[in-house]
Amino acid sequence: MNPSSPSEETKPCACEGSGAPEPAKKSRRDFLFHIGMGLNVLAGALISVPILGYLLGVLVNKTPLKPVSLGKVENFPEGTTRLASYENPYHRDVDGPTAHIPCWVRRIQGNDFQVFAINCTHLGCPVRWFEEAKLFMCPCHGGAFYQDGRHASGPPPRGLYTYEIQVINGELFIMAGILPTLASEGHHDKV
Amino acid sequence: MIELGKKVYGWFDDRLKLTRLHEHTAGHPIPGNSASWFYVFGSATLLCFIIQVVTGSMLAFSYVPSAKEAYSTLQFLTFEAPLGWYLRAIHYWGSNIMCAMMLIHMTQVYLFGAYKYPRELTWVTGVFLLLCTLGAAFTGQVMRFDEDAYWGLGIGAAIAGRTPVFGNEVVTLMLGGPIIASETLGRFFSLHVFVIPGAIIALVSIHLRLVLLKGINEYPKPGRVVRKETYDREYDEIIKRTGIPFFPNGIGKDLIFSAFTIVLILACAAIFGPKGPLGPAEPTEIDTLPRPDFYFLWIFAVAALMPVWLEDFGLLVAPVLGILFLIALPFFNGTGEKSWRRRPVAVLSVILIWLSLGLFTWLGYTSPWSPVMNAWTGDPIPEEFLKGRTPLELQGAVVLQNKQCRNCHAIGGIGGHRGPDLSDVGARLNRDQLIRQVIQGGGNMPAYGKNLSPAEVDALAAYMVSLRPEGIKPARDSTHPAIPPKVTKEKKEEHAAVPADSEADRS
Numbered sequence: 139m140n141p142s143s144p145s146e147e148t149k150p151c152a153c154e155g156s157g158a159p160e161p162a163k164k165s166r167r168d169f170l171f172h173i174g175m176g177l178n179v180l181a182g183a184l185i186s187v188p189i190l191g192y193l194l195g196v197l198v199n200k201t202p203l204k205p206v207s208l209g210k211v212e213n214f215p216e217g218t219t220r221l222a223s224y225e226n227p228y229h230r231d232v233d234g235p236t237a238h239i240p241c242w243v244r245r246i247q248g249n250d251f252q253v254f255a256i257n258c259t260h261l262g263c264p265v266r267w268f269e270e271a272k273l274f275m276c277p278c279h280g281g282a283f284y285q286d287g288r289h290a291s292g293p294p295p296r297g298l299y300t301y302e303i304q305v306i307n308g309e310l311f312i313m314a315g316i317l318p319t320l321a322s323e324g325h326h327d328k329v
Numbered sequence: 330m331i332e333l334g335k336k337v338y339g340w341f342d343d344r345l346k347l348t349r350l351h352e353h354t355a356g357h358p359i360p361g362n363s364a365s366w367f368y369v370f371g372s373a374t375l376l377c378f379i380i381q382v383v384t385g386s387m388l389a390f391s392y393v394p395s396a397k398e399a400y401s402t403l404q405f406l407t408f409e410a411p412l413g414w415y416l417r418a419i420h421y422w423g424s425n426i427m428c429a430m431m432l433i434h435m436t437q438v439y440l441f442g443a444y445k446y447p448r449e450l451t452w453v454t455g456v457f458l459l460l461c462t463l464g465a466a467f468t469g470q471v472m473r474f475d476e477d478a479y480w481g482l483g484i485g486a487a488i489a490g491r492t493p494v495f496g497n498e499v500v501t502l503m504l505g506g507p508i509i510a511s512e513t514l515g516r517f518f519s520l521h522v523f524v525i526p527g528a529i530i531a532l533v534s535i536h537l538r539l540v541l542l543k544g545i546n547e548y549p550k551p552g553r554v555v556r557k558e559t560y561d562r563e564y565d566e567i568i569k570r571t572g573i574p575f576f577p578n579g580i581g582k583d584l585i586f587s588a589f590t591i592v593l594i595l596a597c598a599a600i601f602g603p604k605g606p607l608g609p610a611e612p613t614e615i616d617t618l619p620r621p622d623f624y625f626l627w628i629f630a631v632a633a634l635m636p637v638w639l640e641d642f643g644l645l646v647a648p649v650l651g652i653l654f655l656i657a658l659p660f661f662n663g664t665g666e667k668s669w670r671r672r673p674v675a676v677l678s679v680i681l682i683w684l685s686l687g688l689f690t691w692l693g694y695t696s697p698w699s700p701v702m703n704a705w706t707g708d709p710i711p712e713e714f715l716k717g718r719t720p721l722e723l724q725g726a727v728v729l730q731n732k733q734c735r736n737c738h739a740i741g742g743i744g745g746h747r748g749p750d751l752s753d754v755g756a757r758l759n760r761d762q763l764i765r766q767v768i769q770g771g772g773n774m775p776a777y778g779k780n781l782s783p784a785e786v787d788a789l790a791a792y793m794v795s796l797r798p799e800g801i802k803p804a805r806d807s808t809h810p811a812i813p814p815k816v817t818k819e820k821k822e823e824h825a826a827v828p829a830d831s832e833a834d835r836s
Contacts (some may be wrong), residue, residue: 193502194502196501196502196505196506196512197498197501197502200507201506201507221613221615223612223613226508226510228506228507228508229510230510230511231397232395232396232397232398232511233396233397233510233511234395234396234397234398234400234511234610235396235397235400235609235610235611235612235613236396236479236509236510236511236610236612237510238611238612238613239508239612239613240612240613240615256612256615257483257487260487260632261483261484261487261488261632262480262483262484262486262487263480263483263484263619264480264612264615264617264619266615266616266702268733268736270705270731270732270733271732271733271734271736271775271777271780272779272780273733273775275700275702275736277617277618277619277699277700277702278484278618278619278629278633278699279632279633279698279699280633280698280699280700280737280747282700282775284775290770290775290776291770291773291774291775292698292773293632293633293635293637293640295637295640315507315508316507316508317483317486317500317504317507317508317509319486319487319489319490319491319496319497319500320487320490320491320496321489321490321491321492321496321497321499321500322490322496322497322500
């Protein structure tokens with residue numbers, strides 16, 4: 139409020155000193171005002187280009203899924219479900235531990251695998267495998283899934299997200315790189 | 330000496346116009362009866378915000394907003410930096426108490442009708458301040474960057490992913506990429522430290538400016554009704570009759586309560602300490618129970634208890650509708666009675682909302698819907714539920730424990746509460762019904778048919794039939810009436826209750 143008070147005082151003084159403003163002068167001031175406003179609208183539009191461009195850039199640079207190795211198939215005995223982890227293919231040094239993403243690998247037999255995302259399809263919490271009950275259970279809201287990823291009970295709207303898999307030279311690869319959500323279903327098989 | 334002091338003050342007053350500033354701000358007149366204990370919560374909320382800014386600025390000395398470093402700087406702040414733990418604790422408790430003060434302030438404003446004409450905009454800016462404060466609270470729990478922060482982000486992304494059509498875009502914008510990484514933390518850091526506090530300062534400025542322009546609400550009197558045509562004149566009269574300058578005459582109770590608020594924050598911080606950090610944000614450590622901070626536990630509970638068909642609406646649409654309702658409130662309810670003594674619906678809504686928030690928070694805290702992940706190894710079956718059982722029944726108890734049933738089913742109150750307590754299940758379901766439930770599942774229970782051998786099912790059913798209070802007979806199916814008492818010479822009632830076609834049911 140302080141800075142406004144002196145300006146309020148000085149304005150009328152200046153007017154009184156110069157007498158009544160001439161019409162020509164007024165129209166020139168109007169002209170300058172409009173030019174000034176116009177230039178600022180233009181400049182505002184200009185500066186918003188890099189700002190919005192930077193903000194929305196993540197949407198343009200869509201990272202396609204990349205094949206990531208989960209190791210030799212021998213690491214996953216037939217008929218078992220095991221926790222595995224991989225490095226986010228797009229990670230940077232500053233990502234620290236968040237670059238390591240876990241997933242559940244179920245080897246049915248031979249090269250017949252299912253790889254499930256760790257995230258519950260309800261609200262993304264990490265599901266845990268219970269070997270004896272042959273169920274994945276979620277610690278957040280009580281969702282449960284069968285060993286093949288099908289929804290068993292609780293609030294999840296669908297079965298577990300699965301990764302696309304490939305076995306090349308005895309090594310298990312998955313297509314990875316995004317956090318699976320209900321919106322990214324296109325990237326993940328529906329179980 | 331006094332003369333000199335007056336001269337110095339006069340000089341500053343001439344340059345800075347302090348007297349005039351005082352008259353227009355802190356010295357503005359308020360209705361005499363508004364200098365009440367009910368009117369202290371707004372200033373207490375502002376005080377909490379100032380404490381948050383000061384302590385937050387200091388925490389930022391050491392904090393590094395990178396997914397790689399954040400956790401170790403938290404460790405440094407908590408265990409090495411001198412008084413770092415206490416500053417963290419003040420920041421944490423300051424946020425808790427800020428939220429509490431704000432909600433009490435809002436409730437008081439609602440009950441005293443202060444949002445009505447001509448203070449609609451004061452209320453609306455207040456609603457945005459509420460949103461900013463909750464935003465600061467959510468982004469603040471991410472700053473700890475521990476396991477709860479990581480999975481909390483996952484939950485946020487999962488909710489955002491339910492947005493129709495643009496779900497992917499919303500998730501990507503929120504996370505700053507396709508996955509939770511350092512970019513995500515950077516975004517939340519910027520929001521928490523720059524954007525939201527800046528917005529709060531701007532909104533508080535408007536909020537207070539409006540308080541000065543429209544005056545503090547007079548203490549409502551039952552029967553004194555707000556009319557747009559007459560209210561301004563009436564308020565002027567109240568000010569003329571009873572007005573006192575807010576500073577120094579009306580501020581006494583605010584000052585006392587402010588001091589109390591500071592002491593409360595300091596005491597909570599000293600007694601309870603800072604929250605976390607829990608384990609590091611290491612996604613591969615999946616042995617975790619993600620829970621939001623206190624203020625969002627009720628949302629966590631609602632997310633668990635909503636019927637599935639309501640979820641997208643409840644998570645995405647309902648919050649928006651709720652906020653729109655709050656913004657619209659002074660426009661459709663801007664006149665009329667102010668006193669809560671004549672507004673029973675207002676009083677009932679407040680009671681209902683606080684009770685619901687409290688109840689859902691409590692439920693979120695206990696989360697009975699969550700399986701207890703280690704009950705099957707950690708919670709043995711209490712002795713009285715094993716005494717005097719046959720070998721087959723005992724074998725069933727072993728199956729019950731090993732197949733991890735206890736994660737969801739308590740016995741004697743111990744174990745998970747996702748499903749019903751099994752202590753007296755034998756009195757509720759007969760052998761057939763038990764077998765059907767185990768094998769086919771249903772009613773929120775997974776089916777175990779592929780996972781149990783016939784022998785295991787036999788043993789399990791025998792054990793569960795034996796689980797019933799003393800002197801109570803096993804449950805019977807009403808479609809298979811009990812064999813009349815005359816015929817039952819043998820006392821094997823349990824077997825009598827088992828119809829011969831149970832084998833057919835099982836397959």
